[in-house]
Amino acid sequence: MVRGLDSIERVGVVGAGTMGSGIAQVAATNGYDVVLRDIEQELVDQGFETIDDSLARFVRKETITEDDAETIRDRITGTTELSHLETCDLVIEAVVENIDVKQDVFADLDRVTDDDVCLATNTSTLSITSIASATGRPDRVVGIHFMNPVPVMEGVEIVTGEKTSSETADLAHEFSESLDKTTWESDDKPGFVSNRILMPWINEGIRAFDEGVATKEDIDNGMKLGTNVPMGPLELADHIGLDVCLDATETLHSELGDRYKPAYLLKRKVDAGDLGKKSGRGFYEYD
Known part of the structure; x- marks a missing residue:
């Protein structure tokens, strides 16, 4: 069984680049505590700079207040330590679009997270089935493909691998919708929809x-x-x-x-x- 939406309070995001920082911001905006992890502190810092710039634009547009921006920012913790993802209830990977790198990340996540935690990838073209094969829980691996820029774009593409369970796919839809996104689903074919x-x-x-x-x-x-x-x-x-x-x-x-x-x-x-x-x-x- 995969952990349900009601049990998700802390979300891990692996990769603090454009997509990862955007995912972290949107999750924090919608009330989740977020652990944003990258391999170097400089990359984590750059991710927070991206988040700060994005929040400042929303403040200037009067979409949120200064207090809102501070609250959102305070919900996000940056780290370079993989072990800090141990307490996460769902983890989304958003690293470089390379199958070997992603498989290494998922093997690590499979080792440090609880067995009932869903592991999602933000890949835009790579096989969910291949990424999931690096884990011992391929039924709990799914694609949650956000559009760029994440804080602005409404759509999220849910991609099911060969062994992705229906419960995991349902969770991916429900979690994305909890971020005020609209989803559609694709099979694990090159490029998806x-x-x-x-x-x-x-x-x-x-x-x-x-x-x-x-x-x-x-x-x-x-x-x-x-x-x-x-x-x-x-x-x-x-x-x-x-x-x-x-x-x-x-x-x-x-x-x-x-x-x-x-x-x-x-x-x-x-x-x-x-x-x-x-x-x-x-x-x-x-x-």
């Missing part, structure tokens, strides 16, 4: 720009005005991170063939260190 469709759209936008179909501004405006999306493909790629887009597209390419082959310009941008908004330059420039 979201990235299987999104990444080819971004990739083709990059190809269109590289081949001179239109300027980057016209490609983005054409998609926004023509299809009613909030961001065009190049703008969105910058926002996600071009390195993240490349990793996801390469995973899909290896699993599904040449229709997912990464655009040459995407590879060139990543090789040059132009990763999008987080590096200050991608297809556009940022302060």
Whole structure:
């Protein structure tokens, strides 16, 4: 049996990057105590800086008060110690999108957490079944794939592996909904629903720009005005991170063939260190 929603008070988040810090913030905003863990204190500190900046934006927009922001911040404890996750009732992994790294993390989590604790991964493309195989509880492993930026985006994709139990899947939906998110469910197929469709759209936008179909501004405006999306493909790629887009597209390419082959310009941008908004330059420039 997996621990139920009523028993979840403390949530562990492994990885203090963009996604992990966002997940920690949203969980704390909705009343959970959070343990945010990364391998180096500098990374933990950077995660808290991201959370502080995000909360400050909500205060400026008068969505929350200064007191609310302080309360949310106080619910989050940062650590580099794996043992500090022992008391967590649910753990969500949000580390680099690499199957070997994720399997190592899940083997560690399987060792330090109670047997009835659900272990979730925020992976956007990798196999839940493969990640779960590193544990002795594959029935209690599930994908809880948040969208970026986590504090703003409403949707969460629940992904069930080969051995994920119905109780674990139900818990993933219920927990996500307790964070004021709306869920949908996908089977454990490459890219799931979201990235299987999104990444080819971004990739083709990059190809269109590289081949001179239109300027980057016209490609983005054409998609926004023509299809009613909030961001065009190049703008969105910058926002996600071009390195993240490349990793996801390469995973899909290896699993599904040449229709997912990464655009040459995407590879060139990543090789040059132009990763999008987080590096200050991608297809556009940022302060």
